[in-house]
Amino acid sequence: MTGTSGPQPAKDAGTAYTTFTGWIDRPADLAAPLDTNISCDVAVVGGGLGGMAIALRLAEQGVDVVLLESDFCGYGASSRNAGQLSGKPTGEPQILAKVNPRLLRDLVRFAEGSVQFAEDMIKQLGIDCEYEPVGNVGVAATARQLRKARRDARALIAAGASERVGDHRELGLPDTFLGGVLTTVGGTMNPGMFTLGVRAALLRSGVRVFEQSPVQSVTDIGAGAQVSTPLGRVRAKRVVLANNAFAPEIGITPKHLAKPVWVSMIETAPVDAERIAATGWTSRSGLATKHHVMESYHVTPANTIAVGVRRLQVGKHPLTDRTSDPVVVADLTAAFRARFPSLADVAITKTWGGWIAMTTSRLPVAGQVSKNVYYTIGCNGHGLGQAPYLGALLADHLVTDEIHHDLIPFWRTESRFARSLYLHNPVLRAAWLADRIGDRRAAR
Numbered sequence: 001m002t003g004t005s006g007p008q009p010a011k012d013a014g015t016a017y018t019t020f021t022g023w024i025d026r027p028a029d030l031a032a033p034l035d036t037n038i039s040c041d042v043a044v045v046g047g048g049l050g051g052m053a054i055a056l057r058l059a060e061q062g063v064d065v066v067l068l069e070s071d072f073c074g075y076g077a078s079s080r081n082a083g084q085l086s087g088k089p090t091g092e093p094q095i096l097a098k099v100n101p102r103l104l105r106d107l108v109r110f111a112e113g114s115v116q117f118a119e120d121m122i123k124q125l126g127i128d129c130e131y132e133p134v135g136n137v138g139v140a141a142t143a144r145q146l147r148k149a150r151r152d153a154r155a156l157i158a159a160g161a162s163e164r165v166g167d168h169r170e171l172g173l174p175d176t177f178l179g180g181v182l183t184t185v186g187g188t189m190n191p192g193m194f195t196l197g198v199r200a201a202l203l204r205s206g207v208r209v210f211e212q213s214p215v216q217s218v219t220d221i222g223a224g225a226q227v228s229t230p231l232g233r234v235r236a237k238r239v240v241l242a243n244n245a246f247a248p249e250i251g252i253t254p255k256h257l258a259k260p261v262w263v264s265m266i267e268t269a270p271v272d273a274e275r276i277a278a279t280g281w282t283s284r285s286g287l288a289t290k291h292h293v294m295e296s297y298h299v300t301p302a303n304t305i306a307v308g309v310r311r312l313q314v315g316k317h318p319l320t321d322r323t324s325d326p327v328v329v330a331d332l333t334a335a336f337r338a339r340f341p342s343l344a345d346v347a348i349t350k351t352w353g354g355w356i357a358m359t360t361s362r363l364p365v366a367g368q369v370s371k372n373v374y375y376t377i378g379c380n381g382h383g384l385g386q387a388p389y390l391g392a393l394l395a396d397h398l399v400t401d402e403i404h405h406d407l408i409p410f411w412r413t414e415s416r417f418a419r420s421l422y423l424h425n426p427v428l429r430a431a432w433l434a435d436r437i438g439d440r441r442a443a444r
C-alpha cells in the first residue's frame, strides 16, 4: 500500500523518519498488561483521546471501568496529529445549508462544543500542551478557493458558526495565500503533550488501565460481553470499541464502518520569529488550505513549522507500524517551499504519520452494534476535540440511557454501512492531481 506511484525519491539524510510521533517521547511508565481474568461494569477498547475520555467520564460517575490499550494510551492518531483544535464542522456547508440546514446547525454546535470540551479538559486536568487559542483559518491558495471559502463561510455563519472572512493582511496570513476564513474558536497545541496529560489523569483515576494489551476479540454473550487479550480476559456488562482505524480488525465491528487512511506530517527546524512574521503569518493561527485534500500548517512555540496531509493513503488490515512515504515527504516539502518561498533554506528535520478512520459520510459515528457492545469511531481528521467529546457523550448515554442532542446526528445502530466510493487510492490520487492542476493554473 502506498497510494503513490513512480520512482521513489531519495530520503533527505537530514530528515529523521520515525514510526512514532514527532511530538513527544515514548512514556517510560507503561501500565502492566492484563495477565488474568477479571470483570467490570464497562470495558473500553483503545486508549486514544476517545477511549480515555470515555473511561474518565464513566469513572467520575462511579462506574467500574477497565481500559485495554494495545501499546500505550495515546499511541495512535491522538498523539500524532497536526495539533489543530478546530471548531469548524466537517462536510460541505453550502450543500447542507440547502438540503438539511438543521443538520448543519447541529454540526456547528457539535464542532464548537468539542473545542470547548477539549479546552475544559486542558484547564480542569491542568495539562501543559502549549495550547494557543489563536483559531484556525481555512486558507485560499487560489481565487477559486477564496470564492468557495466565502460562500462556505456565509452558510456557516447563518448556521451560527464563529467565522470571520478576511484577506491575508486582515487575518495575518502568509502572503502567498489570498485570504481565508478564520474560525475564531480553537487554536493549536502539541497533541502529544495533550494526550500524555490526559493519560496521566487516567492513570491517577480509578480506572483499571492495562497497556500492552491488544484486544483480539469481543463477544456479546447476552448477559454481558467478553473481551479477550493474549494473556487474559475481561467479562464486562458492556464494552465500548474506541480503537479508531484498527476497529475493523475486531470481528464485531460493523462492516464498512470506516477505512484506515495514513496521514503524513513533516516538521521544520526552528525559524527566527522575525522571519516567520515577515512571511505575513503574524496571527500564528493554524492553517488548512481549501484544496480537495488540505495542506495544514502549524507554527509551534519553538518556531518550528509542522506541515501535514496533502496526500492521503488508504491502507489494508491488519495495520502495521510504518514511516512516511518519501514521495509524500517530498511533496509536503514542495508545498512548504511554495507557500513559504522566503524560508526555502529551512531544513525538514523529521517526518511521521498516523492512521485515521475515515467514514463515507466524513462524519464521526457512535452507536450500538449489539445489546452490550457500543462504539465511537471515525472522527476522520477532526478528532483532537471531537473524539474526546463524542466519547464523553457516549459515556453519559451508558449511565443515563439518554442521547444528548450533540450525539443524535452521529448515532447509528446498523451492523453494516454503505461502502465508500471515494476512499480508494486512485480516487485520492486524482483529487491530489486536481489540486496540483489548480495550483499551477493559479501560479500562471
Ligand SMILES: Cc1cc2nc3c(=O)[nH]c(=O)nc-3n(C[C@H](O)[C@H](O)[C@H](O)COP(=O)(O)OP(=O)(O)OC[C@H]3O[C@@H](n4cnc5c(N)ncnc54)[C@H](O)[C@@H]3O)c2cc1C
Pocket: 045, 046, 047, 048, 049, 050, 051, 068, 069, 070, 071, 072, 073, 074, 075, 076, 077, 078, 079, 080, 081, 082, 083, 084, 085, 086, 213, 214, 215, 216, 242, 243, 244, 245, 246, 247, 263, 264, 265, 308, 353, 354, 355, 356, 376, 377, 378, 379, 380, 381, 382, 383, 384, 385, 386, 387
Ligand atoms: C497526521 C494526522 C494529522 C491529524 N490532524 C488533526 C488535526 O489537526 N486536528 C484534529 O482535530 N484531528 C487531527 N487528526 C485526527 C485525530 O488525531 C483523530 O481523529 C483522533 O486522534 C482520533 O482519536 P481516537 O481516540 O478515536 O483514536 P486513536 O488516537 O487512533 O486511538 C485508538 C487507540 O486504540 C488502540 N488500539 C488499536 N487496536 C487495539 C486493540 N485491538 N486493542 C487495544 N487497543 C487498540 C491504538 O493503539 C490507539 O491508541 C489527525 C490525524 C493524523 C494521523
